[in-house]
Amino acid sequence: MKKPGQGKTPWRFSIKTPKENILGYRVDSLNLTACVDSITDWMKKGKDCRWLACLNPHSYVVSLNDPLFSKALRNADWLIPDGVGIVWASRILKGVIRQRVTGNDVFLELNARLNRKKGFKVFFLGSSEEILRAIRSRMERDFPGIRVVGTYSPPYKPEFTGSELDNMIKAVNRAKPDLLWVGMTAPKQEKFILQSRDKLKVKFAGAVGAVFDFYSGNVKQAHPFFQKLGFEWLFRLSKEPRRLWYRYLVNGPIFLWYLLKTRVSSKKISF
Numbered sequence: 255m256k257k258p259g260q261g262k263t264p265w266r267f268s269i270k271t272p273k274e275n276i277l278g279y280r281v282d283s284l285n286l287t288a289c290v291d292s293i294t295d296w297m298k299k300g301k302d303c304r305w306l307a308c309l310n311p312h313s314y315v316v317s318l319n320d321p322l323f324s325k326a327l328r329n330a331d332w333l334i335p336d337g338v339g340i341v342w343a344s345r346i347l348k349g350v351i352r353q354r355v356t357g358n359d360v361f362l363e364l365n366a367r368l369n370r371k372k373g374f375k376v377f378f379l380g381s382s383e384e385i386l387r388a389i390r391s392r393m394e395r396d397f398p399g400i401r402v403v404g405t406y407s408p409p410y411k412p413e414f415t416g417s418e419l420d421n422m423i424k425a426v427n428r429a430k431p432d433l434l435w436v437g438m439t440a441p442k443q444e445k446f447i448l449q450s451r452d453k454l455k456v457k458f459a460g461a462v463g464a465v466f467d468f469y470s471g472n473v474k475q476a477h478p479f480f481q482k483l484g485f486e487w488l489f490r491l492s493k494e495p496r497r498l499w500y501r502y503l504v505n506g507p508i509f510l511w512y513l514l515k516t517r518v519s520s521k522k523i524s525f
Contacts, residue, residue: 271332274349276340277512281309281333283344283351289334290363296331297432297457305330305447305459308357310337311509312501313440323441326448330461334360338486339506343513347520354481357462361435361469364460365397368433372399377429377456379422379446380437381466383407388470404429408438419450427455434459437466 271292273280282289296304307330317324327333334355335341344351368374378389386405393402406425409418426434434456436443443461451459467473474493475486491498 273333274344274351276309276335276343276347276349276351277314277516279309279314279327279333281335281340281344281351282355283335283349284355285353286355286359286363289332289355289360290367293332293360293364293458294367300457303451303454303456303459304332305451305461306332306334306357306360307444307447307461308336308440308463309333309340311339312337312505314512315505315508316441320441322445322448326441326444329448330444339509343509346513346517357460358465358468358475360460361462361465364433365393365400369397369399374399374433375401375403375429375431377403377426377431377434378405378437378466379408379426379434380439380443381407381470385466385470385472388472389466392469392471403431412442414442414446419446422446423450423453427453430455432457435465436461437463439463 271289272283274283275281284292293306307327309327313323313327313336317327334357335344335351336354336356338354341351341354343349365376368376376393378386381389383405386407390402390405393400404425406422408414408422414422434454436447436459438446440461440463443463447454447459447461464473468475475481491502
């Protein structure tokens with residue numbers, strides 16, 4: 255397995271936010287408020303598309319054998335500590351991250367901010383037509399100051415052809431949104447943004463995966479009490495064991511192995 259962080263990423267002007275090295279990835283150590291402050295600041299003064307991705311133990315393990323996904327995670331302007339495993343990793347590695355900042359947190363807070371300002375336009379890319387209709391309907395109720403200018407349900411497949419990518423980009427650009435939410439699950443959504451960012455005429459794109467399912471009501475979220483304790487993964491596993499067992503019961507321990515190996519090699523662990 256190739257260690258994440260190897261290889262060069264083309265230079266580009268970076269968003270100035272405090273970051274922490276977690277197993278080769280530069281993860282934002284901002285809290286939710288500061289993270290959304292940074293995004294809204296860019297949306298006010300930026301000229302090109304900057305984007306956000308989420309890091310959790312599952313995505314880390316997937317990236318070990320997927321160089322393009324690894325590159326996407328390293329290239330994200332905001333890489334947030336979405337999983338409680340990343341918070342634990344920071345503590346074990348003597349870092350400063352003490353709370354999760356999930357894709358769902360950013361989605362709700364950023365929409366709330368833009369709703370108060372009014373006049374912003376949003377596009378939703380991913381998932382099924384049924385879920386997209388539910389999202390559009392709920393957005394009209396929750397955030398009436400934001401206009402949903404388009405939705406697009408891409409083909410359900412592991413990889414997209416060049417023409418399929420072009421169709422998605424054209425659909426987004428025709429609608430002229432200010433921000434783009436992408437919910438195609440990892441690693442498809444991150445690869446899409448990496449490959450399309452320079453062609454997308456939006457100020458911000460967020461790869462938020464399961465948020466589409468949560469916000470539409472298609473999948474029930476764990477109670478905030480369990481989220482705070484770090485057991486949201488157990489709730490999700492109990493609801494979708496056939497789909498999520500590998501993520502949590504196989505990739506979780508693999509992540510822990512790499513974490514402990516890094517801790518030992520840093521010579522900061524005492525026995």
